[in-house]
Amino acid sequence: MYRQSKIEMRTLIKLSVLLLLSSSCKLADIRNKEIKANNQSSEQITYAKELLQTALEKQGMDKMANHSTYEMSLQDNWKGMLGAMGRTWPWKEDKFQLRFGVGNFDGQVESLEGKHKGFIAGIQSFDYYEQVNGKMDKEVKDNARIMFSLAAFHYFFELGDRLVKAPYIRYMGEDMLDGKKMRKVYTSWGSERSKAYDQYILWIGEESGLIEASTYTIRENFLPMSSALHGSIRFTDYQEVDGILIPFTQTVQMSNPKDKLSNHIHQVKVIDFDWDTFPLSDLRPFPELEAIGDNKPKV
Numbered sequence: 001m002y003r004q005s006k007i008e009m010r011t012l013i014k015l016s017v018l019l020l021l022s023s024s025c026k027l028a029d030i031r032n033k034e035i036k037a038n039n040q041s042s043e044q045i046t047y048a049k050e051l052l053q054t055a056l057e058k059q060g061m062d063k064m065a066n067h068s069t070y071e072m073s074l075q076d077n078w079k080g081m082l083g084a085m086g087r088t089w090p091w092k093e094d095k096f097q098l099r100f101g102v103g104n105f106d107g108q109v110e111s112l113e114g115k116h117k118g119f120i121a122g123i124q125s126f127d128y129y130e131q132v133n134g135k136m137d138k139e140v141k142d143n144a145r146i147m148f149s150l151a152a153f154h155y156f157f158e159l160g161d162r163l164v165k166a167p168y169i170r171y172m173g174e175d176m177l178d179g180k181k182m183r184k185v186y187t188s189w190g191s192e193r194s195k196a197y198d199q200y201i202l203w204i205g206e207e208s209g210l211i212e213a214s215t216y217t218i219r220e221n222f223l224p225m226s227s228a229l230h231g232s233i234r235f236t237d238y239q240e241v242d243g244i245l246i247p248f249t250q251t252v253q254m255s256n257p258k259d260k261l262s263n264h265i266h267q268v269k270v271i272d273f274d275w276d277t278f279p280l281s282d283l284r285p286f287p288e289l290e291a292i293g294d295n296k297p298k299v
Helices: 002-024 033-037 042-059 061-066 080-086 146-158 158-163
Strands: 069-078 096-101 106-110 118-126 127-132 133-136 168-177 178-188 199-205 213-217 230-241 246-253 266-275
Touching: 002 133, 033 168, 042 061, 042 158, 042 168, 042 178, 042 246, 061 158, 106 146, 106 178, 118 146, 146 158, 158 199, 158 213, 168 199, 168 246, 178 213, 230 266
Parallel strands: none
Antiparallel strands: 069 096, 069 266, 096 106, 106 118, 118 127, 127 133, 168 178, 178 199, 199 213, 213 230, 230 246, 246 266
């Protein structure tokens, strides 16, 4: 009983901090002083870009262009009150499937078991749709949680390949994570803090050469005032699928990455993963919608 009360108390404290941060409406900023000063040498910038490119190649993400689609079945766990607030699917721990196009944001989710079995939803060029009576219907009400989660899952599974194209890449020094030395690379789409684009720190293992974690801001989210917060995701249990290493466990944590994977608000585990088992046209049921690729929709 005492242990349960301690857990509840810690959760309430976290919620209070979140509310305090949110009320300030201040954009989260994960840059260090050197990055904010924007005065790194060309040698440091080149080193950061080389670190990221090498990590990309180590994972085999440079081979992604050889594929057009991929799918995976997963189970995820949303932990505690914070997890309950952030949970994006109508189900909790049921097995589900994700289907994505490479290098874009066209994707689908399907529930594979439980009371929601057979539910299918997707986004095409950020237009939301659901399967209704056996047909895809984009006239249904937008589900902001599912839209966000589809885009976020999609982005983080292709993180290295996406961020290597960012125009602003800087070296952010060394750190330790889970007893291992990490080299950190900061990436974004601009040098200033802005609502228009997120910030990322990639934690690249000195020994593994892989992106083992990423710290990120949360500029666009279905939760109010999320732009005042930042989180981290740990990438573990890398497994090779057709020459590309896929992190079969992804663990989301508040603020900076924690050593213990059990300290999380959300953890997703991939059960199986396959490339090119269906055509890209399956993710684009509405031919009248213009393909926008990796871009966000124009406001």
